[in-house]
Amino acid sequence: MSYDDHAVLEAILRCAGGDERFLLNTVEEWGAAEITAALVDELLFRCEIPQVGGEAFIGLDVLHGADRISHVLQVTDGKPVTSAEPAGQELGAVLEFTLSDLLRELFGPASGRTAGAFGVSFLPDLRGPRTMEGAALAARATNVVLHATTNETPPLDRLALRYESDKWGGVHWFTGHYDRHLRPLRDQAVRILEIGIGGYDDLLPSGASLKMWKRYFPRGLVFGVDIFDKSACDQPRVKTLRGRQDDPEFMRRVAEEHGPFDVIIDDGSHINAHMRTSFSVMFPHLRNGGFYVIEDTFTSYWPGYGGHPEPGARPDTALEMVKGLIDSLHYEERPDGAATADYIARNLVGLHAYHNLVFLEKGVNKEGGIPHTVPREPFWNDN
Numbered sequence: 616m617s618y619d620d621h622a623v624l625e626a627i628l629r630c631a632g633g634d635e636r637f638l639l640n641t642v643e644e645w646g647a648a649e650i651t652a653a654l655v656d657e658l659l660f661r662c663e664i665p666q667v668g669g670e671a672f673i674g675l676d677v678l679h680g681a682d683r684i685s686h687v688l689q690v691t692d693g694k695p696v697t698s699a700e701p702a703g704q705e706l707g708a709v710l711e712f713t714l715s716d717l718l719r720e721l722f723g724p725a726s727g728r729t730a731g732a733f734g735v736s737f738l739p740d741l742r743g744p745r746t747m748e749g750a751a752l753a754a755r756a757t758n759v760v761l762h763a764t765t766n767e768t769p770p771l772d773r774l775a776l777r778y779e780s781d782k783w784g785g786v787h788w789f790t791g792h793y794d795r796h797l798r799p800l801r802d803q804a805v806r807i808l809e810i811g812i813g814g815y816d817d818l819l820p821s822g823a824s825l826k827m828w829k830r831y832f833p834r835g836l837v838f839g840v841d842i843f844d845k846s847a848c849d850q851p852r853v854k855t856l857r858g859r860q861d862d863p864e865f866m867r868r869v870a871e872e873h874g875p876f877d878v879i880i881d882d883g884s885h886i887n888a889h890m891r892t893s894f895s896v897m898f899p900h901l902r903n904g905g906f907y908v909i910e911d912t913f914t915s916y917w918p919g920y921g922g923h924p925e926p927g928a929r930p931d932t933a934l935e936m937v938k939g940l941i942d943s944l945h946y947e948e949r950p951d952g953a954a955t956a957d958y959i960a961r962n963l964v965g966l967h968a969y970h971n972l973v974f975l976e977k978g979v980n981k982e983g984g985i986p987h988t989v990p991r992e993p994f995w996n997d998n
């Protein structure tokens with residue numbers, strides 16, 4: 616299933632938080648089988664790697680009107696959960712969802728599991744010996760599948776480790792900062808753009824962080840830009856685009872076709888000039904309340920990347936730009952500020968710098984400066 620086959624996913628994301636009539640109309644428009652296929656694909660992606668001590672097959676029946684669409688999932692210890700042939704399997708359990716319930720559970724706004732959201736037949740047709748051990752294995756496997764049908768999100772550092780992103784553990788310790796800022800967006804239907812997909816010119820698939828974001832934002836669409844062809848990383852809710860972050864025309868096209876974005880992350884070349892170009896081109900394509908994130912700002916001190924070990928020795932590094940943005944944030948406090956403020960100054964409302972990681976928060980920067988009636992000299996006598 617490729618992303619492009621699934622413009623259906625955009626339709627699913629739109630209707631998942633809507634009323635039942637809108638949801639059913641969307642199912643009608645795309646077809647129950649097509650929508651169910653996309654839901655099963657998502658469910659498989661969300662399953663944890665099972666620690667169940669064996670192998671079991673779990674049935675998943677999706678009901679829509681008079682239709683019953685049956686799938687079988689193979690749950691094997693230590694391996695990703697996959698689809699199996701529907702016929703001939705000894706089932707540990709059959710889970711039954713209405714299509715509408717499953718769609719809302721997976722893609723609706725987080726609300727917790729509602730009572731009666733699914734039905735279950737446990738050990739429906741176990742043909743072999745009905746041992747306690749077999750029943751316990753079936754229960755563990757059922758739990759793996761059932762857990763994946765919620766819109767709960769595992770902690771971001773666990774996701775980084777699962778998908779092998781370097782944003783946590785070893786060189787970088789970024790996920791705590793990401794979670795702190797992005798958690799409020801987690802249940803929203805967001806669009807995330809990450810510059811730099813990973814793997815450089817290695818043709819092996821990469822995209823660790825794209826998968827991590829897909830799992831972190833259950834209702835999100837994830838886009839990745841890389842100088843190399845990373846189309847092997849495309850999957851439902853993840854789309855890769857090939858081009859250079861230092862090519863303003865290309866980046867503008869990305870924004871026009873797929874933005875505005877809720878979050879933009881620069882984890883690309885880390886060349887200072889590129890980081891500055893991408894920021895100035897892409898910041899306008901962020902929505903208010905969104906974040907522009909710059910990773911690996913240590914290159915501001917690396918000459919090979921256009922940096923300098925001495926702070927301030929080169930005015931054109933990423934960190935010098937960030938320092939200048941503190942002044943931009945305060946444009947209203949300078950006499951000529953309002954006359955000279957640029958787009959970024961007028962739309963930057965917060966700036967959070969961590970070790971090697973910067974978050975720039977977008978919004979309306981117009982609180983008004985401190986009134987002229989407030990004396991510009993201390994008016995008390997502190998002698």
Ligand SMILES: C[S@@+](CC[C@H](N)C(=O)[O-])C[C@H]1O[C@@H](n2cnc3c(N)ncnc32)[C@H](O)[C@@H]1O
Binds near residue numbers: 813823
């Ligand atoms: C550090 S890796 C990205 C890792 C990924 N974001 C992750 O967390 O899993 C950097 C990537 O940026 C890409 N890159 C290098 N120069 C670039 C440029 N000018 N424009 C876009 N991507 C570039 C490289 O090909 C490489 O795959």
